[in-house]
Amino acid sequence: MDKLAIVSKIEIEVKCLFEGEGTGHDWYHIDRVRHNALKIGELENADLFLVELGALLHDIADHKFHGNDLSVGPARSKELILKNGGDENLANRVSKIVSEISYKGAGVETTISSLEAAVVQDADRLDAIGAIGIARAFAYGGSKNREIYNPTKNPHLHDTFLAYAEDDGATINHFYEKLLLLKDRMQTATGKKMSIKRHSFMEKFLETFYDEWNLGESR
Ligand code: ADP
Numbered sequence: 001m002d003k004l005a006i007v008s009k010i011e012i013e014v015k016c017l018f019e020g021e022g023t024g025h026d027w028y029h030i031d032r033v034r035h036n037a038l039k040i041g042e043l044e045n046a047d048l049f050l051v052e053l054g055a056l057l058h059d060i061a062d063h064k065f066h067g068n069d070l071s072v073g074p075a076r077s078k079e080l081i082l083k084n085g086g087d088e089n090l091a092n093r094v095s096k097i098v099s100e101i102s103y104k105g106a107g108v109e110t111t112i113s114s115l116e117a118a119v120v121q122d123a124d125r126l127d128a129i130g131a132i133g134i135a136r137a138f139a140y141g142g143s144k145n146r147e148i149y150n151p152t153k154n155p156h157l158h159d160t161f162l163a164y165a166e167d168d169g170a171t172i173n174h175f176y177e178k179l180l181l182l183k184d185r186m187q188t189a190t191g192k193k194m195s196i197k198r199h200s201f202m203e204k205f206l207e208t209f210y211d212e213w214n215l216g217e218s219r
Pocket residue numbers: 023024025029059062104124125127128133136137138140141171174
C-alpha cells in the first residue's frame with residue numbers, strides 16, 4: 001500500500017465534502033484535528049498512518065449524511081479507504097476509530113479501544129475548547145438560532161462558574177454542559193497537557209463576558 005497516496009487522495013475527497021461548511025464542521029476543523037492528532041500521536045507513539053486517516057474521516061457522517069444512523073460514518077470511511085487503495089485490514093481499523101469517536105449524542109460515552117482512537121478523540125476535543133472552541137460554539141448556536149446568553153433563562157453563579165443547562169438554551173449553556181468538562185475527559189497525557197491553556201482561556205472568557213454583561217468594567 002502506498003500510504004502517502006492513500007492519505008492524499010482521502011484528503012482531497014474530504015476537503016471537497018467539507019469546504020465552506022458553516023456550522024463549525026468545515027474543512028479547517030478537520031485539518032486542525034489532523035494536525036493536533038499527529039502531534040499527540042507522535043508523542044504518544046501511536047500509529048500515525050491510522051491517526052491521520054482517522055482524523056481525516058472522523059466527521060464524515062456529519063456531513064450530508066445526518067440522521068441517527070451510527071453506521072454511516074464507519075461504512076463511508078471503509079468505502080473511501082478501499083476505493084483509494086487501502087486494504088481490508090486498514091479499512092476495518094480506520095472505520096473502527098471513526099465508529100468510536102464520531103457519535104456523541106445524548107451524552108453517550110463510547111468506549112475507546114485503541115490508542116489511535118484516543119488520540120483522534122483528544123484532538124477533536126481540543127478543537128472544541130479554547131478560542132477556537134468558543135468561536136465554534138457560537139457559530140453552531142447561531143446556526144440553530146440560539147441566543148448567545150440569556151440571564152433570565154440561564155442563571156449562573158459567577159463565582160463558581162456553575163450553571164444549569166437547558167436543552168434549547170443559550171449557547172453559553174453549552175460551556176457548562178460540555179466544553180468545561182472536556183479537560184478532565186482527555187484520554188492521553190499529551191492531550192490533557194494541551195487542554196490546560198485552552199481550558200483556562202474559556203474560564204477567562206466567561207469571566208470577562210459576565211463582567212462586560214454586568215457593566216463590571218465601568219465599576
Ligand atoms: P465534533 O464532531 O467536531 O466534535 P460536534 O458535532 O459535537 O463536534 O459539534 C461541533 C461544534 O459545535 C463543536 O465545537 C461543539 O462544541 C459545537 N456544539 C455542539 N453542540 C452545541 C450546542 N448545543 N451549543 C453550542 N455549540 C455546540
